[in-house]
Amino acid sequence: MSVKQISVFLENRPGCLHEMTKVLADAKIDLRGLSLAETSDFGIVRLIVDDVTGTASTLRDAGFVASMTDVMAVEVPNVPGGLNRVLEILDGAGINVEYMYAILGNKKSDTAYMIFRVNDNAKASSALRSSGVKIMEAEELSAL
Amino acid sequence: MGNYYQPEIETMPREEIRKLQNERLLKQVRHAWEDVPYYRKKMQEKGLTPDDIKSMDDLHKLPFLTKADLREAYPYGLMGKPLKDCVRIQSTSGTTGQRVVAFYTQHDLHLWETMCARAIVAAGGSNESVVQVSYGYGLFTGGPGLNGGSHLVGSLTIPTSSGNTDRQIMFIKDLSATILCCTPSYAAFIGERMKEMGMTPNDIPLKAGIFGAEAWSESMRRDIEATMGIKAYDIYGLTELCGPGVSFECEDQHGMHVNEDYFIPEIIDPETGEVLPEGSTGELVFTTLEKEAFPLIRYRTRDITSLSYEPCPCGRTHVRMSRLKGRTDDMLIIRGVNVFPSQIETVLINQGYPANYQIIVDRVNNTDTLDVRVEMTPEMFTDNLGIVNQRQAKLVEGLRSMLGLTAKVTLVAPKTIVRSEGKAVRVIDNRKI
Known part of the structure; x- marks a missing residue:
């Protein structure tokens, strides 16, 4: 129950992020989601795209270090306390969230979509599912 | 007082060492003059004949040999014996573009292995020891040198060569290896792996390590010693001179004893070539004393160190060279x-x-x-x-x-x-x- 995320290593200097987005733009790759974590000298960009394998090889061919990671795409009710509810379930199941970020979904305004990187995907998915939270498959993400 | 492989030589009074070196130097210079035309020409260019060298005090008059000479004379130009008298070659990796091929007679091999045996005994080795040689075997001198030394001592020798770290650890454990020989960086790597596997120094039968073939620091030594629960001994050598064992540490761990019955070390200023006073730091130069196939007179190692003639608590009288500080060309x-x-x-x-x-x-x-x-x-x-x-x-x-x-x-x-x-x-x- 997971989708693939691409992580890219970038130096933290002017122009680096743009070099990467240019590669993606030239290959006509549509970004579903993006998050950036940085230190003073480097950063890690995480990307959600439709064609994971194709995008990763495009980036590698352009000289970037890119890796793929399994993450969970979770449908979160777009109401106050919606995210809190999801985290409560994960906490209750003893899951550690390493990072998370919101991604775009423009079909339904009552739903938000979030990517979760956790220490145990299977356990987290089943905990969320049994509490009625929807986990998205890759095809569902693409259909958004 | 420690253990010696050859106490009569290793603890020989200084004046006797000097006497031995004088005798051997004259013979070695004559050997180079007579049998190595390349070196005879170098001496002639300086207007020297073997008669000008009457003792070690005249050593400074002799021309240097350098890596460039080795390259120029490659492969046979510095040989002092015909090929039929040689039984082995060893070689460096040549990664710096300067491959060295050294030749050995049976006698040369014996000297080399004797020096390695002294190093193993200095690290506590005996016929009771189990010596695991995790240096590479082959053209590289590390494996063959320590292997031969270990045989002379009578230790049970495990010739694992380098690589396959988990198997190395299995042998150390299952066969209770007591002495590990490898490069310090590989020792650190094996130690890290042991730690990852949940082993503590108590689970590791090793008592000592003989680590060389690259520059390492005192803090790296302490790290390895703590991880494996061993005493780590430095060992030094160059393929040109034989391989590991040219000098080695004793239990005092304050510098490596140079086998002075086989070599005369000097410290020179790498810029001017002048011999520096005792205790100075500079480039290490060696003159071989007993080599047959590959005699080298005043060979510039490019290694930076210093020499100490202070008496050592271990009882050995041979001069000690300090931990290697690196090379002249990239420091x-x-x-x-x-x-x-x-x-x-x-x-x-x-x-x-x-x-x-x-x-x-x-x-x-x-x-x-x-x-x-x-x-x-x-x-x-x-x-x-x-x-x-x-x-x-x-x-x-x-x-x-x-x-x-x-x-x-x-x-x-x-x-x-x-x-x-x-x-x-x-x-x-x-x-x-």
Whole structure:
């Protein structure tokens, strides 16, 4: 129950992020989601795209270090306390969230979509599912 | 007082050592003159004949031999015996573009193995010991040298050669190896792996390690000793001279005893070639005394060290050379500390990075700065910032342990390190002094 995320290593200097987005733009790759974590000298960009394998090889061919990671795409009710509810379930199941970020979904305004990187995907998915939270498959993400 | 392999030689009074060296030097010079036309020509260019060398006091008159001579004379030009008298060759990897091929007669092999035997006994070895030789076997001198020495001592020898770390650990454990011989960086690597496997020093039967073939620091020694619960002994040698065993540490761990019955060491100023006074730091030069196939007179090692003739608590009387400070040709002095790119390379390789790096030295507010730029690789990259940060911190710690100073580590994108003529520019020194 997971989708693939691409992580890219970038130096933290002017122009680096743009070099990467240019590669993606030239290959006509549509970004579903993006998050950036940085230190003073480097950063890690995480990307959600439709064609994971194709995008990763495009980036590698352009000289970037890119890796793929399994993450969970979770449908979160777009109401106050919606995210809190999801985290409560994960906490209750003893899951550690390493990072998370919101991604775009423009079909339904009552739903938000979030990517979760956790220490145990299977356990987290089943905990969320049994509490009625929807986990998205890759095809569902693409259909958004 | 310690254990000796050959007490009568290893604890010989200084004046007797000198007498022996004088006798042997005259013979060796005559051997080079008569049997090595390349060296005879060098002596003739200086207007010298063997008769001009009456004792060690005349040694400084003799011309040097350098790596360049070795290259020029490759492969047979420096041989002192016909090939039919030779039984072995050993060679260096030639990674620096300077492959060395050395020849050995049966007698030369015996000298070499004797020196390695002295080193093993100095590290506590005996016929009760189990010696695991994890140096590479083959053209590289490490494996064959310690292997032969271990046989002379009568130790049970495990010739694992290098690599396959889990198997190394299995042999150490299952066959209760008591002495490990390998490069210090491989020892550190084996130690880390043992730790990962949950082994504590108590689970490790090893008592001693004989580590050499590369420059390492005192703090790296302490790290290895603590991880494995052993005493780590430094050993030194060059393929040109025979291989490991030219000098070795005793239990006192204050410098390596040079086998003075087989070599005369000198320290010279690498710029002028002048012999420096006792205790000075400079380039180490060796004259072989007993070599048949490959006699070398005043061979410049390019290694930087100093010599001490102070009596050693272990009872050995042979001169001690200090821990190797590096090589003359690539040494950097940063905040007063001698730094060698090879040391940085060792740390990177140990931690799984390719040896693709650049060292940037600068001076900010009158203080030298050292920035090591390392190219990120797919193997070392993960989506987790914390883990990448930890790996970076581990590199900083590894460098601090190796160099004795704090360096900044910058992770850079692949293929960003400037290459000229296909070879990366390793050192950029921006200091304006």
